[in-house]
Amino acid sequence: MNKKSINIWSWTGAVLLSxxxxxxxxxxxxxGVSIHxxxxxxxxxxxxxxxxxxxxxxxxxxxxxxxxxxxxxKTRIAGSWAAFAVSMVVIALHLTPWLGWNIPDYGPLxxxxxxxxxxxxxQAMGLKGDRGAHLTLAIINAFLAVMTLSSGKLSKDAETxxxxxxxxxxx
Numbered sequence: 204m205n206k207k208s209i210n211i212w213s214w215t216g217a218v219l220l221s222x223x224x225x226x227x228x229x230x231x232x233x234x235g236v237s238i239h240x241x242x243x244x245x246x247x248x249x250x251x252x253x254x255x256x257x258x259x260x261x262x263x264x265x266x267x268x269x270x271x272x273x274x275x276x277k278t279r280i281a282g283s284w285a286a287f288a289v290s291m292v293v294i295a296l297h298l299t300p301w302l303g304w305n306i307p308d309y310g311p312l313x314x315x316x317x318x319x320x321x322x323x324x325x326q327a328m329g330l331k332g333d334r335g336a337h338l339t340l341a342i343i344n345a346f347l348a349v350m351t352l353s354s355g356k357l358s359k360d361a362e363t364x365x366x367x368x369x370x371x372x373x374x
Contacts, residue, residue, distance in 0.1 A: 209354055216351030217273050220286055223344050224270040228289075232263030238316050240309045241302070241337065247322040249301045265289065273351065280352060287348035290341050297338040305332035 232239065239259045246254040269289060272282025296302045306312075307330035315325045 212354035213276075213279065213351060216347055216354055217279055217283075220283070220344065220347040220351055221270040221274050223340070223347060224266045224273070224286065227340055227344075228266035229263050229270060232259050232266070236313065238313055240312050240316075241306060243316045244306060244312060244322075244325075245296075245302050247316065247325070248303075283348045283351040287345055287352065290345035290348060293341040294338065294345065297335075297341060304335045304338045306337055307332050 232242075238255060242255040242259040242262075246252060246258075251258075266289065269282055269285045272278040273286055275282070297304050307325065311328065311330050312325065315328065
């Protein structure tokens, strides 16, 4: 694979990963809701009162930093590793009973949380859920991180090979 193709894959992965982080894991943490449905639901399920809003804001800031690291070429590999790690943590959380793979519908969930209902009361309502949509998005982010990491490694390998194949007069 030539350097131009590797560079295109690196930039494509970085842009898609950053846009995904910003649109899914940064923007919604700060805009539009007083109680975030996922963090509020996790707080109800676990009793960890720091999750909403403190955990939500901390996660949003972390995701924003990672989105910037992924875009910058000098920090792309480190940012991609961080994006992969965060994605894997989110995947793991969605596979636990504390968050679950099927997040209840936002509207009724947020209304029930605003009324102070417990997790058990909300579960008894039988709300439909996202059928794993949030889990799938985390898996996509993990894939994009791997794609960006792979193209970054190929790019570094190509640079190393080129440096070792140069005649001494050019070094």
